[in-house]
Amino acid sequence: MEYRNLKKLNIKTSLLGFGTMRFPTNSEGKIDVFSIRRNPLVVTMNGSGTSDDPYIIDDYEELKQASYNQSLYYSLNADIDLSDKNPIILGSTSNHFTGVFEGNGYTISNITLIGTNEVGLFGYNEGIIKGLKLDRLEVIGYYYLGLVSGYNTGSITSVKLNGNIYGTRYLGLVSGYSKIGNVEGIVSGNVVGTEYYIGG
Numbered sequence: 386m387e388y389r390n391l392k393k394l395n396i397k398t399s400l401l402g403f404g405t406m407r408f409p410t411n412s413e414g415k416i417d418v419f420s421i422r423r424n425p426l427v428v429t430m431n432g433s434g435t436s437d438d439p440y441i442i443d444d445y446e447e448l449k450q451a452s453y454n455q456s457l458y459y460s461l462n463a464d465i466d467l468s469d470k471n472p473i474i475l476g477s478t479s480n481h482f483t484g485v486f487e488g489n490g491y492t493i494s495n496i497t498l499i500g501t502n503e504v505g506l507f508g509y510n511e512g513i514i515k516g517l518k519l520d521r522l523e524v525i526g527y528y529y530l531g532l533v534s535g536y537n538t539g540s541i542t543s544v545k546l547n548g549n550i551y552g553t554r555y556l557g558l559v560s561g562y563s564k565i566g567n568v569e570g571i572v573s574g575n576v577v578g579t580e581y582y583i584g585g
Contacts (some may be wrong), residue, residue, distance in 0.1 A: 403551045414429075424562055425471045428440075428445045429446070429447060430443075434454065434459070434513055439458035439459055439485070440457060440460065441462045442463075442464060446537055449473055451486070452474075454484075455484055455512075456483045457485075457583070459484060459486045461491045464491050464492045464493075465491070467496040472499075473504065474505070476507045476508045476534070477508045478503050478508070478536075480484065481510070481532065482510050484514050485512055486507070486517065487515060488516040488518060490543070491515070491518065492519070493518070493522075494518055495496040495520075495557075497523045498523070501527050501528075502535065502560075503535035504531075504535045505524055505527040505530065505531040505561070507534045507537075507573070508533040508534070509536045509537075510533070513540045514578065515531060515538070515543050516542075517533070518546070519546045520531075520547045521543075523550075524549070528561070529562050530557075531550065531558065532550070532562040534560040535562070536560070537560040537564070538564050538565040539567075540568075541560060541563075541570065542555070542568075544570035545570060546559065546572045550576045551577045552577075556560075557576065558572040558573075
């Protein structure tokens with residue numbers, strides 16, 4: 386597929402208004418299309434992803450690697466600033482996060498996540514997330530939006546959050562929607578919704 390030197394795409398939605406989405410480009414100014422065949426996934430994290438020997442996350446690149454397998458054990462080992470980085474969402478509608486993410490009191494900061502449904506750092510959480518701090522995080526979309534998780538059926542505990550949510554329904558600072566799961570943390574920020582089920 387040939388691209389005509391696209392570097393950004395202007396979009397318009399009824400919720401968000403006009404905005405600009407930027408995509409990675411190569412030296413010719415064309416959008417890079419990621420291929421597993423050309424770019425096999427490489428894990429550089431220390432550890433083995435088990436409960437006794439979790440994968441250690443030290444930086445942005447290693448945080449991205451946590452998306453390769455959503456069912457393992459991960460341990461954050463440093464503050465990570467995502468300014469000017471491509472957004473990361475762990476867990477989705479089709480690939481739930483079912484592992485364990487131990488934040489150890491470290492902070493992931495400066496990220497804007499834009500999507501439609503089930504948007505948060507962990508879009509769809511079915512696992513365990515604890516001891517994580519999120520600072521200056523914004524989530525923009527439609528349904529099921531939260532700073533930690535858009536849709537939660539797992540456990541989210543001992544989190545400290547600062548950020549904003551903009552959407553329509555099922556919005557919350559920790560999780561947009563929690564079914565059965567456990568949620569507990571200290572939060573600050575704004576939740577702006579146009580319809581219903583809007584909480585803190």
